[in-house]
Amino acid sequence: MMLQFYRTKGLCKLKKIVWYIQFELPAVLRYCKSCGTKREYMCSGQFRVNAQRKHLDIWLIYRCPHCGATWNLPICSRISSADIDSDLLERYHNNDRKLAAQHALNMGLLRQNGAIPCAPAFVVSGENLPSGEPVELHLTCEYPLPVKVSAVLRQKLNLSRRMLDQLIENGMIKGAPEANVLKQKLDGHITLTVQYDATGL
Ligand SMILES: [Zn+2]
Incomplete structure (x- = not known):
């Protein structure tokens, strides 16, 4: 008998977006x-x-x-x-x-x-976030990097520190339940849930 497993996250499946972080060897x-x-x-x-x-x-x-x-x-x-x-x-x-x-x-x-x-210089590539739509955002890099997740978000979304703080406070950017998005580093594959509305900032 074939068994089928379904993985559900919440009520609906969120759109998945992957960002790739490429880096220079740190000085x-x-x-x-x-x-x-x-x-x-x-x-x-x-x-x-x-x-x-x-x-x-x-x-x-x-x-x-x-x-x-x-x-x-x-x-x-x-x-x-x-x-x-x-x-x-x-x-x-x-x-x-x-x-x-x-x-x-x-x-x-x-x-x-x-x-x-020194902190390595990095470039983030990947699809832009759709405005107002919640997505599952994946951050991937070849190696664990001494770079903060918040620095990646700020660079790609062109946000000030204060704007990013606000998005996290309002629950528009969420990490894993035990993770602190502001302090977390790119120490592996990172998954976030993001609902970003550029016009609402
Ligand atoms: Zn010299």
Whole structure:
């Protein structure tokens, strides 16, 4: 016998809208010796792999945008060449973007190495919200990002902080029951219920 399952959310199914968040690898704030001041070092997305005898060192390279000085974020230090998977090593050699993002977004690793991670620049793409109609809004990104959900909403809807606060207070933007939309970060797939009327603001 075939069993059919129906998933219902409320009385009617809401229109589903997906927004994609694309980001740049975040810069880090560090003291630049050549400039003599703190600078936002840009992440090059490139790795430096150094093999000496049977040992490997791997770094992710950052650059000061003012003087070009480099800073290397240590990824692996003095590991045995036999201990690293050959496919993984190949990805480091090829400056694999996913690997670069994985390390550039590792806040703990950055802080341990004396760098203060900056918030990554991001772009939101996806359908605009229909005015006045409640929708189920999905925010998706490739990696958990240290970016607030409220920053994504403000950028895409062109809202001031006060306008966004008002929409949340009035229940026009709702997150998961236990989530605080104003404080929540893009730490995975986020689903919101939004009823947005641009003319009512
Ligand atoms: Zn510099």
